[in-house]
Amino acid sequence: MVPLSWYLALSAVLFTLGAVGVFLKRNIISMLLCLELMLNAANLAFIAFSSFFGQVEGQLFVFLVMTVAAAEAGVGLAIVIAVFRNRETLDVDESNLLKL
Amino acid sequence: MNLLFELPPLPTLRDTMLIVPELMLTLFACAALVVDIALPRGKKSLTAWFCLVGIGFVALALVQQYTLNADKLPVDAFYQMARIDGLSLVFRGIFLLAAALSIVLSVKYLDVENEQRGEYYALILFATTGMMFMAIGSDLISIYIGLELMALTVYVLVGYLKRNERSNEAAMKYFFMGIFSSAVLLYGMSILYGVTGRTNLGQISEAIAGYTQNGQLQGEGDPRMMLILALVLIGAGLLFKIAAVPFHMWAPDAYEGAPTSVTAFMSVGPKAAAYVLLARVLLFGLGPLRDMEGLPGWSIMLGVVAALTMTVGNIGAVTQENIKRMLAYSSIAQAGYIMLGVLAGTQMGYRGVVFHLVIYTLMNTGAFTVIISLHRKGIIGEKVDDLNGLFAKAPGVAVMMLVFMLSLAGIPTTAGFIGKYFLFGSLIQSGKPWMVYLAVIAVVNTAISFYYYARFIRAMFLNPLKEEAPLTLSQPMRVTMAVSAVLVMLFGIYPQPLIKVADLAAKSISTVYAQASGIASN
Secondary structure: OOOHHHHHHHHHHHHHHHHHHHHHOOEHHHHHHHHHHHHHHHHHHHHHHHHHHOOOHHHHHHHHHHHHHHHHHHHHHHHHHHHHHHHOOOEHHHOOOOOO | OOHHHHOOOOOOHHHHHHOHHHHHHHHHHHHHHHHHHHOOOOOOOHHHHHHHHHHHHHHHHHHHHHHHHHHHOOEEEOOOOEEEOHHHHHHHHHHHHHHHHHHHHHHHHHHHHOOOOOHHHHHHHHHHHHHHHHHHEOEHHHHHHHHHHHHHHHHHHHOOOOOOHHHHHHHHHHHHHHHHHHHHHHHHHHHHHHHHOOOEHHHHHHHHHHHOHHHOOOOOOOOHHHHHHHHHHHHHHHHHHHOOOOOOOHHHHHHHHOOHHHHHHHHHHHHHHHHHHHHHHHHHHOHHHOOOOOOOOHHHHHHHHHHHHHHHHHHHHHOOOEHHHHHHHHHHHHHHHHHHHHHHOOHHHHHHHHHHHHHHHHHHHHHHHHHHHHOEOOEOOOEHHHHOOHHHHOHHHHHHHHHHHHHHHOOOOOHHHHHHHHHHHHHHHHOOHHHHHHHHHHHHHHHHHHHHHHHHHHHHHOOOOOOOOOOOOOHHHHHHHHHHHHHHHHHHHOOHHHHHHHHHHHHHHHHHHHHOOOOOOO
């Protein structure tokens, strides 16, 4: 039996990797993948807690989050395609019409 | 896990009746997609009027829901997943108002952009559905789903002009920052679930109060550090949606790049929705964490964020040349003011939050209607200079813009003043020294904001006319502007009706809040 803390440590590591990746990566597709990693890190924590408590709420939440993540990927890729059509680059640094 | 034996009874018709407004809105949104296909090219704007009729019916259903349940509020439905109380009733009304105003002012704008398509209006309805579920959600699960439904549709709306590079870029930036924030929010929720073992806000509040009863920790270990971590993560996710500093960087870009009609919508609807979530989560779920002994509670964190938000928003607005960017910073500052009401924790503060949000919805959509009328074929009309000599060209529009600007600045006899009076007054009334300092910061900020609101007024009334091209104004836009301006003036002079509505929401917060243990002692 793997103790709860291991799952939580893995989830924290995955979440951090995703968060750091979003800021370091310059390619839009890689950034999307990092965001998915963050969502799945949260999912892992939910499942670990859920099985630790012997409840279903956490697992239920994960099902819904997975559905939302799929919708998010759909919207995200649509936006990426729209950007690529107009600009023919996937580098976020070249998107600079609006000043930060 | 012997699940099959623990299953509660299935939801009854009574539960379903309680979400009829949301169901109706969903059906109208789906029907709008069908209507759009059925309509011939060139008649697509009829979808807008169809959606407006839908919003009217939903508003009627909402009123009926109130009259049926007025004496037994709050009512829970779907195993406490949804909660109908004064707060959710009033806020759903605000969302419907914001959606209706945005639809009216979109029709002409989309004609000018040559992008008149029915799905635009369907998306606005879907976003409104998400906001309404956020307002009634009292469980982490329903809150998250409502939030994502709203957020995903607004990303699409921001990138609606798909051949426009600025719209693309705004959508991309908003999307990435938005998903990042909702991932942070979700991770915070998972920690909160891990500490309390509950997803229902009321039960979470009880569980937290149980840990910290009588100032003594019950059981083993100190869960407070984990609770603070969860609080910070959830708070960051929600404050992002409100565009509070330091999570505001997306707002000026998204507001500038988005189609102006969408900017009008997203500066009022989703912002009000994020506020209702902030109130729900902080007051109903994490109430016991407001002040903690020896550790920072959320009241002090929110105080710092509010002070930063007001200051950065107002100072940022001073140097802007683009009207949409300037209004983006102004809305950041307004978000800071509204936060003060949540912070004060008194009936007057909550009343101020609701009052100011309603008025803010009216004056901001009003101001954006004026900006949309400046946008003509071949003229972008987004610079402050584009307002030059507006009074000479269209006196009525200029006077209404004057009303909106004075109200945003908070000049007496406009409703914006009454809202700020409640918000700042509640801080002083609370009597805590640091809250009084915060009120002083807020007043200084209001003074700074006069400067950039006055720039609009100077451009309209004193500067010479720049070009003669007539404004893009349709009859419905004129009506929206006039109604907003009249209401802003009316509630400035005679605010009682709106105060009554705001108190309906404020009472529902303060009754729950008084019951929660651990706060009563404060």
